[in-house]
Amino acid sequence: MFPFIKYISLLHFLAMFSFQQELAAETNASQELIRESATLTRDVLEQHFNDLKGTLKKLLDERLMSLLQEVDTIEQDSIKPLDECQKLIEHGVSTADDLLREGESAICGDVEQHNEKLCSFTKKALHIQLDSLPEVPSLVDVPCLSAQLDDCLLTILRNQIFRHGTVASRPPVQLEEFVEKPGGILVRWCKVDDDFVPQDYRLQCRKSTASHFEDVYVGSETEFIVLHIDPNVDYQFRVCARGDGRQEWSPWSVPQIGRTTLVPHEWTAGLEGYSLSSRRNIALRNDSQSCGVLYSKAPTYFCGQTLTFRIETVGQPDRRDSLGVCVEQQNGYDSLQRDKAVCISTNGAVFVNGKEMTNQLPAVTSGSTVTFDMEVVQLGPPSTEGGNFKLRVTISSNNREVVFDWVLDQCCVSLYFGCSFSYPGWKVLVF
Template sequence: MDGLDGLLLEATESIEAARTYKTELKHRLQGLSQARRQIKESAAQTRDALRQHFQDMKTTVSKMLDDRLVTLMQQVDLIEHESIKPLDDCQKLLELGVSTADGLLCEGEVALSCNSEDPQKLCNFTNKALHIQLDSLPEVPSLVEVPCLSAQLDDTFLAIARGHISKHGEVASRPPVQIELLMERPGGILVRWCKVDEDFVAQDYRLQYRKTSSGHFEDAYVGSESEFIVLHIDPNVDYQFRVCTRGDGRQEWSPWSVPQLGHTSLLPHEWSPGLDCYSLSSRRNIALRNDSPQHSVLYSKAATYYLGQTLTFRVETTGVPDRRDSIGVCVGKDDGLDSLQRDQAVCISSNGVVYVNGKEMTNQLPPIAPGSTITFDMKLVSLAANNEGSHQRRRVTIGSANREVVFDWLLEQPCDSLYFGCSFFHQGWKVVVF
């Protein structure tokens, strides 16, 4: 009986393994089908793009040639008209002279025939001939003095055009850049990409995104960096991302990368409304210290900063600095204080001094200036418990102006998420959080 039970167990395990194997094979067949579909669809799209592009080129080049022909024909007409006009004037003058000479010849013949009968006619003819200036002839231009039109056509044009056309356009089996990482951020997604064609010299990158329910891609970033945080992303909504690149010294963009799906489940970082001394933007990610005489810490709306994330503050504008100014993170809110330089908080002052649980550190960062970016990174070092309770040690890195301060922060109670906050004692400070 034990042997039978063993066989039943072995048979059951084999059936389960076969079921799992079948499921995995079907999954891979589905992946293979998607790969085949991508090749077929991208090939069809490429054929359509090539046909359309070259048809547009034919139409454009044909129109350009027609327009150039019309221009040259007009130049021929103009030169012909302007050159013929003085010849026409000269012809009229010569024809008038011939007519005058014909008339004079007729009168002369009559005068000669009547010489004996009417000598006065002969005298009148002679006087008339003297006034006509029969020795004065108009100038007729020689053939070398008048235009002889011709078309100057460069036969090398076709050779040059043939050389350019023979190299125009390329077909690539894959785009030169692909997205390699999509990482959720509070209210955003970090997109990182990399080159897959090492021979391609990239000058700029262009990142676009869209909701999967929308048909229109929007530009999110254009620049030389290889990663970007796309903000204002709705939580738990799928977005498509794609990236392309532009070669060094070229104007056209490369083909788009294969679109990748990403989403974030993290709520965006927002400042908490309700303080008279701070004005907030519509998305509540920007805070401006106004001229209210009130002094208080502006906290986040919720504890949205978690371990392993990077919390970033960008100071757009500054006011008069004060040693009590602070930007940082904390455990819980304490509305009765006017600075984060307190227990269970780490922060940096406007003069670059770092405070841990209200105590000033020896290491300092540069003073905050307009455009300064301040980052907070934390990771768990240890989690311990004893008779007095449990505590959590975090490795904190605060960065500003390409410098960092690293220290361990001991929390008496474990904390999954933290609030962030800021306090400024004079107007003019404007801070963006993301």
């Protein structure tokens, strides 16, 4: 008895020790997150303000050079006519001075040359126009340069700088939940800052081995299915938000790891009437005359999941068109409106085992999504309906849904999906 009690005590001790180690590891991770985010925030702030200072200095230098060039231009344009006037006046004064000296020489010379010099002086004096001088503007009419500098710029800049930038202890939005989807992950996020009013969200993703995040969603919703996810591979996600009426994005949330273990849904390749995308999750009804049902490659839809068809483009509708699930592939049919299948037609009619229901959904259009949800509600002896396996089926389209029980004679927890279109142009994505 006592050894057993000691063994239980040892297990309890080991469990407590392991729990303490987990708490210590979580505490260390939290401390490391705080230190790393603080270091990164310091680096971002220093880089941002250094860039601002450099840009502001460059802008001020450019403005100063522009104003100085404007001063130079006004100065040159204003002085040029005055320089020309100055030259004319100086030329007239120099000419008059030369003529004056020539007159003095004529008066003071000998008698023989006196008449000749006086005659020459008289001729020159008659031709010179001492009274023809350029008009000199008054001082009040010439430019007087000055600089007008508004000191309120410093006040405006000071007020803007003092309000520029904030430091938050945590981002305003955080990742909340990851839900596995076949070949995808449904990512949900939520607002954690009550004072923050979001206008748009921005979700980014990258493989854990990649170096750069890429945008996968920008919009107002708080969840998004990220497709083209490789199964059993870690992906990092982060989200941020833009406040109402603002242009800049908030800080990023703490990156978190998400993954899916569910293989992606694929259509079966090789059916003549349909062309497939490279990932085989998009089927296009081509203009081939061949007709038939395009099935999934494998029974990859499991009860408890949501199967979604999204109509990318539409063609001419037909009452035999169908989107749905079935127990098994059956060749030779041109529609899923048959036994062991449930489907919706493009006109909104719902069929169970080939019989049309009274309830009807809206007709599908370009951009419509049709979802199938199923859960097991009976596993046991035969019911009054004649089967011993019952699935509760919910089909939703354009914000309306129908719910019914699908009775089968065999246990089926994984199903095929399929589609059929009579006319070309229909393109459908499955996920």
